Structure formats: C-alpha cells, structure tokens
Amino acid sequence: MPASRRVDIAAPLLKWYDRHHRSLPWRSPPGAAPMEPYRVWLSEIMLQQTTVPAVIPYFTKFLARWPSVHDLAAAPVEDVMEAWAGLGYYARARNLHKCARAVSEKLGGVFPDSVEGLLELPGIGAYTAAAIAAIAFDKPAAVMDGNIERVLARVFAIETPLPQAKPELRRLAESVTPQKRPGDFAQGMMDLGATICTPKNPDCPLCPLRKSCVAQERGSAAELPRKAAKAARPVRHTIAFLLQRDDGAVLLRRRPPQGLLGGMLEVPSAPWRDSPWRNGDALSHAPAAIDWQEAAGAAEHVFTHFALKITALHGRVDARAAAEIDGQWQQPGDAALPTVMKKMLGLLPAGDDVRSTRNPRRGRARS
Template identity: 60%
Template sequence: MPMTPAVADRLLPWYDRHRRDLPWRAPPGVTADPYRVWLSEIMLQQTTVPAAAPYFRAFTERWPTVRDLAESPLDDVLVAWAGLGYYARARNLHKCARVVAERHGGRFPDTEEALLELPGIGTYTAAAIASIAFDRVATVVDGNVERVVARLFAVEEPLPNVKPTLRRLAATLTPQRRPGDFAQAMMDLGATVCTPRKPRCMLCPLAEGCAAREAGTQEELPRRAAKADKPTRRGMAFWLLNPEGAVLLRRRAEDGLLGGMTEVPSTGWAAGPVPDEDAAMGAAPLPARWRRLPGMVRHTFSHFHLELGVMAARAGAGWQAADGFWVPVDRLGGEALPSVMRKVVRHALAHANDGDGA
C-alpha cells in the first residue's frame, strides 16, 4: 500500500520537471492568484482543458479581477460563457463574484469551510482553491485523481459508488509540505501518464508500489457501473424573420436547463416523435406561413439527447411576440445563445432560403 511520504517525495520532483504549462497556473515559486484558480476550476467542471483555456483567457482579459467580474452585468457574463455549456456555472460564477466583492472585500476566503459557503463552490472546488491558492492541507479529488488512486490501491469497486472510498484513500496521500503542488501533480499525473487507456506506466514516478500495475489490472481500473441509455427528447424550433431581417429570440426562465440563456423559440422538449406541423402550431410565437425546413438539429446534454425540427416563416410588419425580441442576424454572435441554439441558427441559415418563404 502506498505510504504518504513516499508518494509525495517521488511525485513532487516529477512535477517540478514535468508540470503542465496551463494559462491559469502560476509559475514555479509564484503564489497562485485565488481568482484565477477559482475561475479555472469552475470552467473545468465537466469541460476539458483545451475547451476551457480560450474562455479562461477571454474572461481574464475582460475581467482581470473578481471585482471586475462582479461589476459586470450577468448578461455579459452569459454571452462570454456561451458555448462552454452547463450554464448554471456561469450564473453561480457571477453570483459568487458579487459575494466575494461585497462581503469579503474582493478577497477569497482561505479555508475550505469558508469557501464552501460561497455560491457554486462545492467540496472539490473549495479544496482546490484552499490547496492551490493558499497552500492549505486539503484533499483535491477530480476524475484524474480518482483514476490514480484507484490504481495505486487497486480498488475494484466501481464508480460512482466508490467515490467516498477514493477520497478517503487520497486523503492518506496528501502531504503537509507543498499540498497545492501535490494536488496539481496528482492531476497532471492522471492527465498525462496515468491516462484512462494505455497508461504510460514506464514513465510513472509512482509505478513502484502501484497495486494495479503489480496485478496487471491498471487498464481496467477504475471500474464503472453500467450507465443507463440516455433518453431522447424531441421538439420543434421556430425561425422567424421580420421585414428588416431580424430574427425573433426569447430568454429562457432563470431556473432549470439553460436558465437565463437566449433561445430560438420552440415547443417543449419531450419524449416521442418530433411534433408534426399541425401540433407544433400551438406553440408558434406568431401566426405566419410556417414551413418545415429539411433535416434535423441534434444535440446531446448530460442526461438526454435532443432532436429538433425547424420551421421557418416571415413576420408581417409590426408583428411582435409577447415574450420575444428581434435581433439582426449579423448580431447573433453577441447574444447568450447556448450551443444547441447556435446549431439551430446554423441550420436555419443553411436551409431557410431553400424554396419559397423565409
């Protein structure tokens, strides 16, 4: 079984030589900025490093400090976040920035307990900020760390039920010295060496004493419980242009999926077939000569697949939907459109001029 001093003593020198160069990571010997650590950790939830990096750069250029972010309108934050997914993160990001600015004088608390009281910060993020930004002894466990620990200790119980066990075992490895560097070293090891498939055991500083490697099961761990198939929901979106060439959009409710984001109006999304044209008309934003566009928009959320048909029409002069607003097509890039709605826009622009009508 791995011993804490041995693991840290081997891993930290490896990290000093092989640490990843990430836009949010402080250079060696430089104290990490809690704001940048927090922002990166929120962005990296359910998102890969390559996907998050350009958003992180854009956010820190536009809002260099937590106060700058707190003073920005939520709509601006949602627009900047559009395309990154899991939009509740953006709303909590803005809410947290305001709490830090207004209640903590623009400084993040330096303990896990106090960090957990902030909006949108859970166990993992609180530990990451406390450890990386303030060098507190805290156990940071993400997917990479879970994989490393499962292999070091040859844990056979499958995810997700084994998560508490993996966290307990990870805590036995966390050193008193350089805990922030150790946390980042564990994440780097999982990302670059102890990878999900074909781990590079010959390069691993922890290969000696790794129980899974000794048993020859490293590629099998961590085990995962079988996932249920994702259901498919379907609906119909409505692409409506006015005489000036602007498209009708509306804002989704603050609560729930894609809360507060901008959308092309649509029917509800439900199991069953895509609504036929007659059934869809009851949800159309305006009475018009609607026609079904060819093809389908497909998108996958974390817990379901979505298929949307698209209908297009032109509104008469002066028509206005009760809960919508018009946006010129060439300004859609400035709206907080989530990825699925960007797909709807691209589909409509590609097909709306096929044949007569919109």
C-alpha cells in the first residue's frame, strides 16, 4: 500500500472514535485526561483472552474491594484468586497480585510510564505494556490486540496467515500510531474491531477507514485475516469425586500454588490424563474410603491447549466422618470456583440418578 494512504488512518479513526466510542468503566472520555494507571492496568490484565462484557462486573467488583494498588497488594492472594474465579487463565490472577505487590512495595504505588519499565513487572507482556503506556500515559506505543490485528490485516490486505503475519502487522501498527492522542487511537482501533470491523460480516459501509482499506476495495475484507490451520486439540480425562455432607455441603480442596489453576479451590478428582479412567482405578485417588456411586451424565471443559472430559462419582458422609477428611466444606452455590469446577458440580445427581460403585477396600468396584 502506498505510504500516502497509511497516514490517512489516524485522523478519520479519531474523528469516528470521538463520536462512537464505547463508554467503559476503565476509560476516560475521548480527549480527556487518561484514567489512573491502576484502573488501566487492572482492566488490561482482565481483558487478556476475555471479552469486555465478561470483564465489566469483575472490574467493578475488584475496584470496590481493592480501590488502589496498595489495597490489592495487601490482600491475601487466596482472596484475589477467589474473586477472579470464573474469569479464566488463573496465572493472570497470580501475576496480578505479584505485580500489585511490586508496584506497591518497590515503586511506592507508581506505575512506570514507559513500555520498557512496564515490561519489568510480573504478568506484563508486550501488548499489555504498550496498552498501558498508550492509554494511561499517552505514549505513542503501538498496541496490538486481536481487534487491531484484524483491522490492520484488512486495511493493508495482508494475505499472510496468522500467527506468521504478527511481525508484519506490528510494523504496520508502529507506522500508523500517531504522536498525538495515541491512547485514544489504540482504543478507537479496538472499538472499531469490536463493533464494525468484526470477524464475520464486517459493516464496511459504516467504517471510517473504508477509503483506505484495500481489502474493502477488493471485496475480501470478510476473508481476512487468514489463519493457519490449527492442530487438533488433545483430549484428557478425569473422574470428579463429588462428596457431600448430610447438609449438602461439598468437599473442596486448594490446588497447589503453581501450575494450571494454581491456588484455586477444586473439586477432588483423579489425575487428568490422556486415556479414560475405569472407576475402579480412579478410586485409588478418592478423598475418602466410602461407597461411591456413579453419577449420570458427563461434562467437558475446553482449555487453551486441551479439552477435559469429566465423569463423576458421588458419595455422602455424616458430619462426624466429614470432620476427619482433609479439605473444606461449602454449599455448592456458595463456592467461588473456576468454570471447570462448576461444571464438575453440575454433575451432582438429582434424586436417585446414580449407580453404585463400591470402594475397592470394601468390595470390587464397577467400571
């Protein structure tokens, strides 16, 4: 694309953003002083791999509970993890707390105003550093999220599939980012991708960049960006142990601090492995030696790199026996759990829809 067409992007985009911007709780109005860095940082961490509608209630809840970076830093990490439950990608929550502590304890509560300084903080990568620098400090940093990738791929008609096209798209982002109002420009590009230049059926007639968009001229906007074929997602299997007290409370445990869902509450389960479990084999991982019953139905949860297929065994104990079992007891509806664990609890049997599976120490189990 000729260089003369590249410089046309910022002006029409900002003009459109001034009129059609989304009003979001972590944003200042167009042209106004930037929102405080703590709010920008918190929102950007939450928005990684998560949609705006899903983030808004979490952002509001976090801000009410921890209104400053010092408040968040002082909170127990377990409280932060539980408040994050349901938002996914739980390493982000652990790094959120680590970053808050670093800013509070080492930097006096002041976030760095440069991409380089922000990159030194836990949990802040290239995209997040650029977004915070641009939006909170109005630095001309080139921001690149999925929406912006899509807009640029169409405007410049980039045929190289993602992710191979990312370096080229980043160079283009750097070339079009203006020196003035770079934060509004980044947010305008995000809004354009979210509302008009959408993945399917882009509304090209309403797009402020239509006169500069090569893909629109060629009639190929809906086909871009191209994506390389994905490998099949591996499948893992587990059996959840749904153990209830007489009052209906379920047994939960705390996962180790490191690894997938680290530090979160979990439903006890057999190790997640590549091959399906036989009930009799899985019982060696049960949290108690009782008569387990096979719950009807199954569930599935898709993580980034694999899918987890879940079946369940159900059991009941009285209060005296429950007191001897390691873990904590909570009513199913009260527990702050990751989505995958909520799906496990969704297999709790209704009525008598179970089949007996005895513990091997008390008899042979059915598989």
